[in-house]
Amino acid sequence: MSIADQSPEYIRAISPYVPGKPITELAREMGLAEASIVKLASNENPLGMSPKAKAAVAAAIDGIERYPDNFALTHALAERCGVNVAQIVLGNGSNDILELAARAFLGPNRSAVFSAHAFAVYQLATTATGAECVVAPAKNYAHDLAAMKAAIRPDTRIVWLANPNNPTGTFLPYGDIEDFITSIRSDILVVLDEAYNEYLPLSERFDTLAWVRQFPNVLITRTFSKIYGLAGLRIGYGVGSQAVVDLLNRVRQPFNVNNLALAAAAASLDDQVFLTDSFELNARGMAQILAGLKKLGLESLPAYGNFITFKIADAAGVNRRLLKQGVIVRPLAGYNMPDYLRVTIGLEHENARFLDALEHATHG
Ligand SMILES: *Cc1c(COP(=O)(O)O)cnc(C)c1O
Numbered sequence: 001m002s003i004a005d006q007s008p009e010y011i012r013a014i015s016p017y018v019p020g021k022p023i024t025e026l027a028r029e030m031g032l033a034e035a036s037i038v039k040l041a042s043n044e045n046p047l048g049m050s051p052k053a054k055a056a057v058a059a060a061i062d063g064i065e066r067y068p069d070n071f072a073l074t075h076a077l078a079e080r081c082g083v084n085v086a087q088i089v090l091g092n093g094s095n096d097i098l099e100l101a102a103r104a105f106l107g108p109n110r111s112a113v114f115s116a117h118a119f120a121v122y123q124l125a126t127t128a129t130g131a132e133c134v135v136a137p138a139k140n141y142a143h144d145l146a147a148m149k150a151a152i153r154p155d156t157r158i159v160w161l162a163n164p165n166n167p168t169g170t171f172l173p174y175g176d177i178e179d180f181i182t183s184i185r186s187d188i189l190v191v192l193d194e195a196y197n198e199y200l201p202l203s204e205r206f207d208t209l210a211w212v213r214q215f216p217n218v219l220i221t222r223t224f225s226k227i228y229g230l231a232g233l234r235i236g237y238g239v240g241s242q243a244v245v246d247l248l249n250r251v252r253q254p255f256n257v258n259n260l261a262l263a264a265a266a267a268s269l270d271d272q273v274f275l276t277d278s279f280e281l282n283a284r285g286m287a288q289i290l291a292g293l294k295k296l297g298l299e300s301l302p303a304y305g306n307f308i309t310f311k312i313a314d315a316a317g318v319n320r321r322l323l324k325q326g327v328i329v330r331p332l333a334g335y336n337m338p339d340y341l342r343v344t345i346g347l348e349h350e351n352a353r354f355l356d357a358l359e360h361a362t363h364g
Contacts, residue, residue, distance in 0.1 A: 045229030094236025
């Protein structure tokens with residue numbers, strides 16, 4: 001018996017998350033200069049972080065010997081979200097919130113429902129508790145709420161919903177989600193993952209936080225990793241009923257979010273100029289890449305975030321040829337989408353480099 005055999009079967013069955021390839025790694029592998037590499041693989045903000053956040057991080061270095069105090073940020077978020085402070089939970093990335101929800105509500109002999117091609121962390125967080133994953137078929141790669149409802153079992157305790165979803169970029173109309181929430185058992189926690197909420201076109205904005213006030217079984221998660229540009233600091237948050245947040249706090253490690261992340265997040269929340277710049281850059285880049293893909297005759301899925309998922313013959317080969325040219329995108333074979341690649345919208349010149357490299361990779 002090896003020591004590894006002592007881990008529960010359900011832990012040994014987990015396949016670890018595969019992150020986007022770091023720039024430093026590709027530079028080592030291909031002997032390329034780091035500065036020549038364009039990484040459009042992890043839905044990061046190409047503008048970096050807000051200058052206000054940067055200043056706040058520098059200032060927060062003084063005081064780093066103290067344990068973090070999340071008072072200021074939880075209060076700012078509560079005010080922003082129109083909820084009580086006791087309805088906010090901070091996470092080490094919103095990934096952390098997903099894990100807290102899984103730990104608080106799942107376990108052996110329970111199950112969680114999510115869609116095929118949904119964000120990989122739902123499976124990881126579910127499996128790690130010993131609960132079972134029930135995967136509902138998708139429709140045109142988007143979540144199919146009717147199929148998800150049909151997949152619910154008596155032992156189901158969580159439904160994971162990403163809107164927009166990653167890696168597909170697809171989006172569900174709010175009316176459909178509301179109908180779904182009201183039509184399922186109210187003892188099932190609906191985790192609505194809104195990592196890309198701030199990138200939604202203005203015409204698609206909707207006050208989903210109203211659901212938190214209305215339905216005690218809805219938990220909304222958001223992150224500072226995407227439009228706020230703080231992926232490396234690891235900070236996100238959950239908004240839910242007091243009862244749910246209380247449970248999450250019981251399984252949360254006491255100081256799960258560090259001082260620098262707290263300071264940066266608080267400073268970013270108010271930097272409307274940076275947020276608007278990021279949003280507009282993304283909208284322009286989206287148009288640029290969509291036009292380029294169209295010119296190459298490539299079909300993409302409806303895109304509502306800061307990335308585009310497109311279909312391409314020999315996706316694995318194309319990905320290899322992109323890497324050789326110093327362009328990193330995300331292959332989606334691990335999401336059961338072997339004919340697709342996902343590209344994050346970057347700066348204008350990065351998008352152009354990608355499109356140029358893609359043309360070479362397909363016709364070269
Ligand atoms: C990026 C992402 C997250 C969370 O990222 P964190 O860095 O952990 O906040 C959550 N859900 C989806 C769908 C994402 O794409």
